[in-house]
Amino acid sequence: MQNFSYHSHTHALNKYDGKNTAAEMIKQAELIGFKELGITNHLCYHPNLTPSNPMAYNDIKKAIEDYKAIIEEIRQAAKSSAIKIYAGFEVDFFPSKKWRDSFEKIMSEIKADYYIGASHFMRNKDETDIINPYDVLLHGYPYPHEELVKNFPNCWDNVVESIKSGYFAFIAHLDLYKIFNLGVGPEWDKPKWKIIDALSESKQPYELNTSGWNKCNEQHPHTWMLKELNRRDVPVVISDDAHSTAMLGQHYQRAEDLLQEIGYQKRFKFPF
Numbered sequence: 547m548q549n550f551s552y553h554s555h556t557h558a559l560n561k562y563d564g565k566n567t568a569a570e571m572i573k574q575a576e577l578i579g580f581k582e583l584g585i586t587n588h589l590c591y592h593p594n595l596t597p598s599n600p601m602a603y604n605d606i607k608k609a610i611e612d613y614k615a616i617i618e619e620i621r622q623a624a625k626s627s628a629i630k631i632y633a634g635f636e637v638d639f640f641p642s643k644k645w646r647d648s649f650e651k652i653m654s655e656i657k658a659d660y661y662i663g664a665s666h667f668m669r670n671k672d673e674t675d676i677i678n679p680y681d682v683l684l685h686g687y688p689y690p691h692e693e694l695v696k697n698f699p700n701c702w703d704n705v706v707e708s709i710k711s712g713y714f715a716f717i718a719h720l721d722l723y724k725i726f727n728l729g730v731g732p733e734w735d736k737p738k739w740k741i742i743d744a745l746s747e748s749k750q751p752y753e754l755n756t757s758g759w760n761k762c763n764e765q766h767p768h769t770w771m772l773k774e775l776n777r778r779d780v781p782v783v784i785s786d787d788a789h790s791t792a793m794l795g796q797h798y799q800r801a802e803d804l805l806q807e808i809g810y811q812k813r814f815k816f817p818f
């Protein structure tokens with residue numbers, strides 16, 4: 547069974563959305579027999595973002611300052627650990643040159659160990675309007691639901707472009723939006739095939755995210771996508787996307803069973 551997670555979150559700076567500290571997550575990882583742990587809090591920066599939560603930034607200086615502090619906390623906690631610890635980030639990717647330039651500046655300053663590509667936000671074409679679907683669906687603010695649905699197709703482009711960007715060790719939850727019951731019908735198969743093609747062309751690793759089993763009773767991505775990606779020899783890694791110590795290694799046996807059933811060949815792992 548896979549004995550590591552490269553996708554986990556902490557309550558960094560007392561404001562991020564994990565429940566535990568880096569030290570607590572590391573201790574638990576050791577306890578359950580993990581040999582490695584990657585802590586990847588959200589890297590959520592865009593100059594046009596109206597920060598709706600404390601993890602979102604439109605001020606690059608403040609973002610860099612906080613990201614450096616988050617990495618420092620992980621590296622301090624790692625000093626007394628017997629297992630290999632990585633300080634990474636789960637990055638909200640945007641396709642524009644403006645965003646890419648900013649992200650490259652952030653990477654050159656903070657020097658994290660690796661980055662996971664993700665797309666949680668929705669946006670209009672020119673990225674002047676960026677929407678957090680959690681705000682819309684959980685609080686109905688500040689956009690009506692119709693606005694969200696109108697901009698939804700862009701989400702698939704974000705995923706495809708993040709794959710092509712070459713920035714990322716692997717790509718997170720390819721079909722995230724099914725937790726909001728968005729992008730689930732057969733009319734959304736086309737963009738999913740585009741994602742499969744992009745992953746296949748670059749042999750970009752991606753994750754089987756087990757937290758989907760908590761949120762919508764299915765892992766990310768769909769089983770048919772896993773089968774197709776195996777057929778095309780794209781490496782997969784199991785992620786618990788743990789937001790608490792209790793979630794570390796959660797549903798790993800189920801994920802292993804599924805991969806075995808599919809006959810999955812290629813697994814992603816950092817060399818160390």
Ligand SMILES: [Zn+2]
Pocket residue numbers: 636664666718719
């Ligand atoms: Zn995520």
Ligand SMILES: [Zn+2]
Pocket residue numbers: 553554555636787
């Ligand atoms: Zn995550």
